[in-house]
Amino acid sequence: MSRFKFVHAADLHLDTGLTGLEEAAPEMARAVREATLAALDRIVRLCLEEEASFLVLAGDVWDEADRSLVAANRLRDALAELARHGVPTFVASGNHDHDGGWRPRMEWPEAVRFFPPGRPASYPVIRDGRELARVWGVGYPRREVRENYARLLRRDCETPYAVAVLHANVGGQPGHDAYAPASLEDLLAGGFDYWALGHVHTRLELRASAPAVVYPGNTQGRNPREAGPRGCYLVEVEGRESRLRFVPTHGVEWRWLEVPIDALEEEEGLQQALLLAVEEAAAELAREGRGLVALLRLTGRGPLDATLRRPGFTGELLEELRRRTRGRRPPLWIGRLERVTRPPRPLEALAEEASLEGELARQVREALAGGGAVERFRHALEPLYASPGLARHLAGAAEAGLGEELQEALALVLDLLEEKRLQRAGGGAP
Numbered sequence: 006m007s008r009f010k011f012v013h014a015a016d017l018h019l020d021t022g023l024t025g026l027e028e029a030a031p032e033m034a035r036a037v038r039e040a041t042l043a044a045l046d047r048i049v050r051l052c053l054e055e056e057a058s059f060l061v062l063a064g065d066v067w068d069e070a071d072r073s074l075v076a077a078n079r080l081r082d083a084l085a086e087l088a089r090h091g092v093p094t095f096v097a098s099g100n101h102d103h104d105g106g107w108r109p110r111m112e113w114p115e116a117v118r119f120f121p122p123g124r125p126a127s128y129p130v131i132r133d134g135r136e137l138a139r140v141w142g143v144g145y146p147r148r149e150v151r152e153n154y155a156r157l158l159r160r161d162c163e164t165p166y167a168v169a170v171l172h173a174n175v176g177g178q179p180g181h182d183a184y185a186p187a188s189l190e191d192l193l194a195g196g197f198d199y200w201a202l203g204h205v206h207t208r209l210e211l212r213a214s215a216p217a218v219v220y221p222g223n224t225q226g227r228n229p230r231e232a233g234p235r236g237c238y239l240v241e242v243e244g245r246e247s248r249l250r251f252v253p254t255h256g257v258e259w260r261w262l263e264v265p266i267d268a269l270e271e272e273e274g275l276q277q278a279l280l281l282a283v284e285e286a287a288a289e290l291a292r293e294g295r296g297l298v299a300l301l302r303l304t305g306r307g308p309l310d311a312t313l314r315r316p317g318f319t320g321e322l323l324e325e326l327r328r329r330t331r332g333r334r335p336p337l338w339i340g341r342l343e344r345v346t347r348p349p350r351p352l353e354a355l356a357e358e359a360s361l362e363g364e365l366a367r368q369v370r371e372a373l374a375g376g377g378a379v380e381r382f383r384h385a386l387e388p389l390y391a392s393p394g395l396a397r398h399l400a401g402a403a404e405a406g407l408g409e410e411l412q413e414a415l416a417l418v419l420d421l422l423e424e425k426r427l428q429r430a431g432g433g434a435p
């Protein structure tokens with residue numbers, strides 16, 4: 006039984022930025038752009054350190070619209086380095102690096118294989134004169150591919166281990182164009198051991214094994230929607246089994262940091278709590294040599310809610326936090342400060358009100374006291390329990406848990422009513 010490793014990456018978008026930081030934080034924007042290139046270097050190092058037998062790149066390696074000679078050069082040099090060490094690379098293009106677009110013409114090493122646009126091909130991986138694996142794939146002839154390319158790929162010859170490389174939207178993943186749309190069933194019908202997908206920028210293991218179906222996500226986040234670690238997969242193969250290991254490659258991390266205001270009394274403490282959250286995250290990432298774009302979100306309920314709703318206050322606070330964290334290495338930038346806070350809730354006072362909120366507050370209080378409210382709600386929910394699909398989900402909450410669920414639900418309704426009221430009062434959301 007043969008054992009080997011390979012590396013799967015996608016959506017490198019080499020030498021691209023579009024972070025929204027270009028004006029406010031040009032240095033950080035540059036750092037993110039540079040990090041897309043550094044991620045490629047990390048992938049090369051990973052291949053060499055782990056003695057990977059091959060590398061697959063599943064599309065959007067660069068952005069055609071950016072026409073970057075830098076990206077093409079860096080890619081060629083990186084893959085040539087792998088080729089010198091006997092590591093072949095298999096590249097399937099995607100919507101951003103489709104064949105119809107302009108690209109710098111380069112000399113590529115023989116060990117670098119680009120799948121032809123619009124029709125499937127396969128290449129063997131040979132080790133010690135024996136076929137170790139075979140890699141199938143198909144590239145994009147133009148930006149908008151609406152055909153189901155997954156159905157073009159079939160394990161149509163004998164090989165010990167079969168990989169399919171495709172840039173596609175599998176299973177209608179939201180937030181991404183429906184290019185080369187396919188269902189998971191289409192993929193399973195192909196008979197492969199591993200589907201190396203690209204296109205969805207968020208890491209997603211659609212199946213862990215037999216076959217593994219994996220979106221590694223992009224190698225460097227470029228905006229708040231791409232928060233958290235970004236990287237590639239190191240796949241350890243034994244026979245036809247694949248063991249998946251995610252390896253981070255990002256040089257700058259976009260990270261949401263939640264800071265609750267519940268225990269805070271003064272503006273000074275608020276500022277310190279925010280700075281502490283930023284400094285902790287920055288220090289943690291700096292130990293790995295990574296920069297940070299902090300995305301702050303104030304949550305919870307407390308007296309400072311009123312301050313935070315003052316016109317212009319969060320903007321001023323954000324500027325002040327930025328001023329206090331300037332000039333760091335690795336780079337640090339506070340990208341956002343959002344407020345989703347609420348005023349403190351005086352349940353007892355609310356329960357005295359002759360309003361819908363007052364009635365709900367009395368219900369919450371009664372449920373908290375273990376009164377008849379739980380029984381009444383259970384009665385009201387009976388039709389739901391009669392539905393076999395729902396009953397399964399409700400079973401867990403049925404006995405001891407219902408009181409708690411009820412409290413939460415009522416608290417949520419109160420929150421929604423309150424937010425509406427605050428908006429009407431003119432405080433508004435920032």
Ligand SMILES: [Mn+2]
Nearest residue numbers: 016065101204
């Ligand atoms: Mn992409």
